[in-house]
Amino acid sequence: MQWCDNDYFQKVGEDFVQWYYNQFDNTNRMELVNLYAEGATLTWEGTLFSGREAIAGKLTGMPFQQIKHIITDHDIQPTFDKSILVMVFGQLKADNDLPLAFHQVFMLKPLNGNWVCTNDVFRLGLHNIPVESQ
Amino acid sequence: MQWCDNDYFQKVGEDFVQWYYNQFDNTNRMELVNLYAEGATLTWEGTLFSGREAIAGKLTGMPFQQIKHIITDHDIQPTFDKSILVMVFGQLKADNDLPLAFHQVFMLKPLNGNWVCTNDVFRLGLHNIPVESQ
Numbered sequence: 120m121q122w123c124d125n126d127y128f129q130k131v132g133e134d135f136v137q138w139y140y141n142q143f144d145n146t147n148r149m150e151l152v153n154l155y156a157e158g159a160t161l162t163w164e165g166t167l168f169s170g171r172e173a174i175a176g177k178l179t180g181m182p183f184q185q186i187k188h189i190i191t192d193h194d195i196q197p198t199f200d201k202s203i204l205v206m207v208f209g210q211l212k213a214d215n216d217l218p219l220a221f222h223q224v225f226m227l228k229p230l231n232g233n234w235v236c237t238n239d240v241f242r243l244g245l246h247n248i249p250v251e252s253q
Numbered sequence: 254m255q256w257c258d259n260d261y262f263q264k265v266g267e268d269f270v271q272w273y274y275n276q277f278d279n280t281n282r283m284e285l286v287n288l289y290a291e292g293a294t295l296t297w298e299g300t301l302f303s304g305r306e307a308i309a310g311k312l313t314g315m316p317f318q319q320i321k322h323i324i325t326d327h328d329i330q331p332t333f334d335k336s337i338l339v340m341v342f343g344q345l346k347a348d349n350d351l352p353l354a355f356h357q358v359f360m361l362k363p364l365n366g367n368w369v370c371t372n373d374v375f376r377l378g379l380h381n382i383p384v385e386s387q
Contacts, residue, residue: 162328162340194296194374198360200334206296206358206374220378222356224340226332240328240340244354244378 131234132195132205135227140188140207148178156228156235163241174239183213188221202237203227220244265368266329266339269361274322282312290362290369297375308373317347322355336371337361354378 135154142151152175155161161168161177168177190209198204208222226238269288276285286309289295295302295311302311324343332338342356360372 156333158333160330162330165326165328167330192299192376194299194376196294196296196301196372196374198334198336199290199292199362199371200332200336202332202334204338204358204360204372204374206356206376208356208376222340222342222376224338224358226338228333237333238330238338240330240338242326242328242340242342242356 128197128203129195131227132193132203135203135225135234135236136190136193136205136207139225140190144187148181149175151178154234154236155239156230156237159235159237159239161239161241164243183216186211186213189218198226201229203234262331262337263329265361266327266337269337269359269368269370270324270327270339270341273359274324278321282315283309285312288368288370289373290364290371293369293371293373295373295375298377317350320345320347323352332360335363337368 139151139154142148152171155171155174157171159171159174161174163177168174188209188211190207193205193207196204203226205225205227206222207225208220210218211221212218221241221243223242224238224240225236227234228237273285273288276282286305289305289308291305293305293308295308297311302308322343322345324341327339327341330338337360339359339361340356341359342354344352345355346352355375355377357376358372358374359370361368362371
């Protein structure tokens, strides 16, 4: 498949989403770090983590024992630079906490024959409930 | 300011957010189209609009008379390709409807001396309310 083929970047994005959250929930989160580029940037709930080492520290230092992500939907677009923009939204449940809405954006880029994540922005939905709906 | 200066891309992103939603709410939405690159992509609630003409049709064809966006927060990151990734979340109120949460992602790229939007993904938060919280 070629880059300009809509199916191609959709498939890369969908495979990434499936792999990422399966890895996050079911295996060693340390392995997630391998998919980030060396100079990648993660913004987690408004806090910036620059570089793979800082991202590794954040991902593996989270305090819960168990987590499960349920993906509601995702949007996938190609960019002008032949990267892929992925926006995911869904719900997560950590340990015995109530489920929380979240949304997360990834930028995937082909580097040295592999797709790597260069940008990751994560936010919980709990900041974003309209006052009149609460 | 240089590209590598954190303040620079933060300022470009913040200026864009302020300008975009002010323009959306208070002036002719048709003018928004000028900030999109010719081959830009918009995904609006899961539906893809490719190119400036399609985006213009979507933005100006929305059925409400009045709209107001209230921005809760935004996250801004530089990308490897010297573009800027902006994730915005907040609430919007159209006409007399109840306010709704939304989140929106923009990719901004410098083209011919101007910052233009190459990617835009918009989602309302109403799909994403955890069942146990409803």
